[in-house]
Amino acid sequence: MRQVAILGIGQTKIDEHWDKSLRDLAGEAIFATLQDAGRESAEGLFIGNMLSGIVDHQNNLGTYIADWVGMLISEAVKIEAACASGAAAFRSALIAVASGELDSAIAVGIEKMTDIHPHDITSALATAADADYEAEQGVSFVGLNALIMRRYMHEYGWKHADFAPFSINAHTNALHNPYARLQFAITQDEFNRAHMVASPINLLDASPIGDGAAAAYIVPLDEVGQVGRSVVAVAGSAVATDTLAIHDRPEPLFLTAAYKSAKRAYEQAGLEPQQIDVFELHDAFSIMTALSLEACGYAERGKAPRLGLEGAITPTGSIPICTRGGLKARGHPVGATGMYQIVEVVQQLRGECGETQVDGAKIGMAQNIGGSGATIVTHILKTS
Amino acid sequence: MRQVAILGIGQTKIDEHWDKSLRDLAGEAIFATLQDAGRESAEGLFIGNMLSGIVDHQNNLGTYIADWVGMLISEAVKIEAACASGAAAFRSALIAVASGELDSAIAVGIEKMTDIHPHDITSALATAADADYEAEQGVSFVGLNALIMRRYMHEYGWKHADFAPFSINAHTNALHNPYARLQFAITQDEFNRAHMVASPINLLDASPIGDGAAAAYIVPLDEVGQVGRSVVAVAGSAVATDTLAIHDRPEPLFLTAAYKSAKRAYEQAGLEPQQIDVFELHDAFSIMTALSLEACGYAERGKAPRLGLEGAITPTGSIPICTRGGLKARGHPVGATGMYQIVEVVQQLRGECGETQVDGAKIGMAQNIGGSGATIVTHILKTS
Numbered sequence: 046m047r048q049v050a051i052l053g054i055g056q057t058k059i060d061e062h063w064d065k066s067l068r069d070l071a072g073e074a075i076f077a078t079l080q081d082a083g084r085e086s087a088e089g090l091f092i093g094n095m096l097s098g099i100v101d102h103q104n105n106l107g108t109y110i111a112d113w114v115g116m117l118i119s120e121a122v123k124i125e126a127a128c129a130s131g132a133a134a135f136r137s138a139l140i141a142v143a144s145g146e147l148d149s150a151i152a153v154g155i156e157k158m159t160d161i162h163p164h165d166i167t168s169a170l171a172t173a174a175d176a177d178y179e180a181e182q183g184v185s186f187v188g189l190n191a192l193i194m195r196r197y198m199h200e201y202g203w204k205h206a207d208f209a210p211f212s213i214n215a216h217t218n219a220l221h222n223p224y225a226r227l228q229f230a231i232t233q234d235e236f237n238r239a240h241m242v243a244s245p246i247n248l249l250d251a252s253p254i255g256d257g258a259a260a261a262y263i264v265p266l267d268e269v270g271q272v273g274r275s276v277v278a279v280a281g282s283a284v285a286t287d288t289l290a291i292h293d294r295p296e297p298l299f300l301t302a303a304y305k306s307a308k309r310a311y312e313q314a315g316l317e318p319q320q321i322d323v324f325e326l327h328d329a330f331s332i333m334t335a336l337s338l339e340a341c342g343y344a345e346r347g348k349a350p351r352l353g354l355e356g357a358i359t360p361t362g363s364i365p366i367c368t369r370g371g372l373k374a375r376g377h378p379v380g381a382t383g384m385y386q387i388v389e390v391v392q393q394l395r396g397e398c399g400e401t402q403v404d405g406a407k408i409g410m411a412q413n414i415g416g417s418g419a420t421i422v423t424h425i426l427k428t429s
Numbered sequence: 430m431r432q433v434a435i436l437g438i439g440q441t442k443i444d445e446h447w448d449k450s451l452r453d454l455a456g457e458a459i460f461a462t463l464q465d466a467g468r469e470s471a472e473g474l475f476i477g478n479m480l481s482g483i484v485d486h487q488n489n490l491g492t493y494i495a496d497w498v499g500m501l502i503s504e505a506v507k508i509e510a511a512c513a514s515g516a517a518a519f520r521s522a523l524i525a526v527a528s529g530e531l532d533s534a535i536a537v538g539i540e541k542m543t544d545i546h547p548h549d550i551t552s553a554l555a556t557a558a559d560a561d562y563e564a565e566q567g568v569s570f571v572g573l574n575a576l577i578m579r580r581y582m583h584e585y586g587w588k589h590a591d592f593a594p595f596s597i598n599a600h601t602n603a604l605h606n607p608y609a610r611l612q613f614a615i616t617q618d619e620f621n622r623a624h625m626v627a628s629p630i631n632l633l634d635a636s637p638i639g640d641g642a643a644a645a646y647i648v649p650l651d652e653v654g655q656v657g658r659s660v661v662a663v664a665g666s667a668v669a670t671d672t673l674a675i676h677d678r679p680e681p682l683f684l685t686a687a688y689k690s691a692k693r694a695y696e697q698a699g700l701e702p703q704q705i706d707v708f709e710l711h712d713a714f715s716i717m718t719a720l721s722l723e724a725c726g727y728a729e730r731g732k733a734p735r736l737g738l739e740g741a742i743t744p745t746g747s748i749p750i751c752t753r754g755g756l757k758a759r760g761h762p763v764g765a766t767g768m769y770q771i772v773e774v775v776q777q778l779r780g781e782c783g784e785t786q787v788d789g790a791k792i793g794m795a796q797n798i799g800g801s802g803a804t805i806v807t808h809i810l811k812t813s
Contacts, residue, residue, distance in 0.1 A: 046528050046529060046530065066561065095482075095488055096482070096488075098479075098480070098482045098483050098509075098553075098556050099482050099483060101560060102552075102555070102556050102560045102564060102565075103556055103559075103560040104479055104480075104509060104511050104556040104557055105509070105510060105511035105556070105557050105673065105799050105800050105803060105804060106509070107509075107510055107517075107670070107804060108510070108511075108670050108671070108672075108673050108799065108800060108803040108804045109559070109673050111670050112670070112671075112672045112673045112674075112677070112803075117670050117671060117672065118670060119667065119668055119669055119670070119689075119690075119693075120668050120670075121510075121668070121670045121804065122508055122509070122510045122517045122521070122668075122804075123508070123509040123510065124506055124507070124508060124509075125482075125488060125489070125490070125491075125506070125507040125508075125509055126489060126491055126492070126505075126506045126507065127488050127489035127492075133491075133506045137506070137521060140524055140525055140528055140530050141524055143528065143530075144430050144524055144527065144528030144529075144530070145430060145528075146430065146524050146527075146528070168486075169482075171486070172482050172486050172487055172488040172489070173488055173489050175487075175493070176485060176486045176487040177450065180486060181486075283503065284503055284504050284505070284506075285503055286491070286492050286495050286496070286501050286502060286503070286504075286505045287492070287496075287501060288492075288496045288501070289489065289492050289493050289496045290496075293496070305503075306503075309503075415489050415492065416489050416492060419489060419492040419496075420489060420491060420492045420505065420506075
């Protein structure tokens with residue numbers, strides 16, 4: 046297959062967009078992407094979305110959005126892999142262009158979550174878990190993550206307060222991202238005293254939902270001419286699958302699918318974990334930050350909170366994460382999140398991140414998780 | 430890209446499967462496919478499904494099903510394109526294998542529709558239309574098709590009774606398909622007197638929903654050894670997109686996306702319409718049969734009912750359609766239908782169709798429609 050590059054990116058602010066519909070938001074991200082890419086259309090449109098059928102009473106998103114943005118194009122489908130839908134759509138678009146089936150494609154992640162009652166969103170999000178064996182027993186998605194975090198703390202002896210640096214870093218970075226939902230800093234004390242959601246997960250361990258869309262324009266690498274800025278190429282793309290229900294996993298405290306998909310992506314890119322300059326990981330809950338860092342080779346099992354306490358995860362640290370706010374503070378519009386991560390890595394590799402720019406960033410990784418570690422998609426991007 | 434072939438197929442009977450879950454049905458089709466292919470696993474799993482989030486409170490179907498069938502494999506995602514989800518998943522699997530990204534893949538269409546109240550299914554099916562401009566105004570999906578049929582009858586002067594041969598052919602063929610939901614014949618008189626659904630569409634113009642799953646095993650063509658039967662290769666695969674809402678179409682009586690996707694598939698295969706031996710089309714409603722035949726080159730505009738009245742569409746006619754019962758009598762488990770069509774074309778090309786076998790069938794076409802003609806996926810298969 047031929048190599049592919051990202052010619053353009055676009056995103057909307059993540060917010061409660063009461064005045065914008067699903068298609069308005071998707072269109073906003075797509076038009077921004079077209080402008081950034083200097084193109085007028087694309088041959089394919091790959092939509093990452095999880096909840097449109099439930100929240101917006103709208104399926105067939107491929108055509109819905111292609112129609113809205115005036116691209117009645119050949120290829121337009123929705124890809125769904127729960128909260129990993131965004132990265133899964135990006136991967137489908139990559140394969141379509143890399144294979145030569147298409148010469149250009151836009152991957153867009155879109156989610157509009159605030160159109161229904163928050164109680165119903167909790168129920169909708171539980172469709173990422175196993176309906177028969179988890180959700181119908183009354184376990185919410187945050188409840189499942191709380192079980193994992195409680196066990197992790199018990200097993201490795203960490204206190205809840207030790208997870209604070211993950212959330213503090215995310216919020217500090219979001220201050221400088223105009224697209225972030227929560228553009229404010231938090232303190233250790235606020236973290237410790239935040240309202241409980243599902244013990245031990247409190248409000249400042251958990252990412253906020255939101256409405257938003259983010260997109261990227263994909264072309265063959267050899268078709269990118271002189272664009273007057275760094276060309277960002279795709280160096281690795283891999284998916285791995287674990288059991289859907291947590292109770293089926295021999296090691297519920299290790300993200301096997303994150304390990305497998307990152308390992309494959311590292312191999313494709315010919316890289317070691319230590320060569321990654323910036324890592325946009327899936328910090329839906331602070332415990333997921335810890336588990337992702339461990340699975341991807343940045344800490345031994347049970348030791349990731351130390352990376353936070355030592356400052357290694359900040360933009361000037363050894364493994365900068367959540368440099369634009371992460372899920373925690375940029376926000377987590379579920380099916381769109383994977384595309385926000387891709388967009389943010391591109392911004393870092395182009396050197397467009399201002400106060401949270403990672404100096405000399407040339408290689409970035411984005412990892413998107415669907416379910417409680419069930420479907421994990423990893424991409425490595427680099428300047429070429 | 431390399432050529433690909435279908436090594437195995439599998440399907441469940443379409444029925445009200447009260448005793449089987451979504452994953453039971455998908456597993457049944459997948460295990461049958463593995464057995465037919467003589468394989469134990471596959472590198473990728475592409476799930477075509479439209480309604481699992483709404484009906485089954487289950488998303489993340491890729492992992493959900495990969496986990497259930499014991500294939501914790503690299504690639505597992507759901508593809509959604511409303512009622513064209515099945516063929517869209519097949520196409521995603523094709524591209525993944527043809528590109529060399531994967532060496533084997535299973536595409537499976539799965540839908541479980543009878544777990545919720547029929548009123549709610551009507552509402553769920555309306556998510557294939559434009560929520561803001563069609564569904565929320567109270568137009569059901571059958572209502573949209575009724576508007577098209579009414580206009581077609583007005584414009585071209587056909588009577589409702591003239592559409593009967595389409596449904597009679599489908600039911601006659603389904604008599605011999607053990608997987609069909611409605612295994613009984615119907616008469617012209619019964620067609621004329623059937624209960625009205627949305628005028629002019631009555632119960633015998635409309636396909637029944639149902640629960641079912643169908644699957645195919647895809648490999649590179651050059652890896653198929655001596656299998657002791659005809660090898661079925663993929664000769665064409667194309668998608669086209671029209672406006673989502675019918676009111677946005679300059680010609681609502683012509684399926685532009687069917688025309689475009691069939692044209693591209695014919696070109697890929699190097700064929701004329703008249704060289705297709707069997708055509709599994711998307712007869713969700715009898716009007717869709719007429720429009721599909723016209724768009725794909727078998728009748729001039731407004732003249733397709735004549736093909737029915739002249740017997741051209743039967744297994745011994747010039748363009749046999751719905752040879753296993755079509756959506757009308759085999760049944761229409763929406764996201765699975767596209768894969769049933771693929772499976773049935775393979776059965777025809779292998780010569781496994783008994784009483785409804787099309788003599789000497791070597792080339793077959795399957796066409797799957799999402800929305801009221803909005804997303805149309807066409808595949809051409811041939812023995813090699």
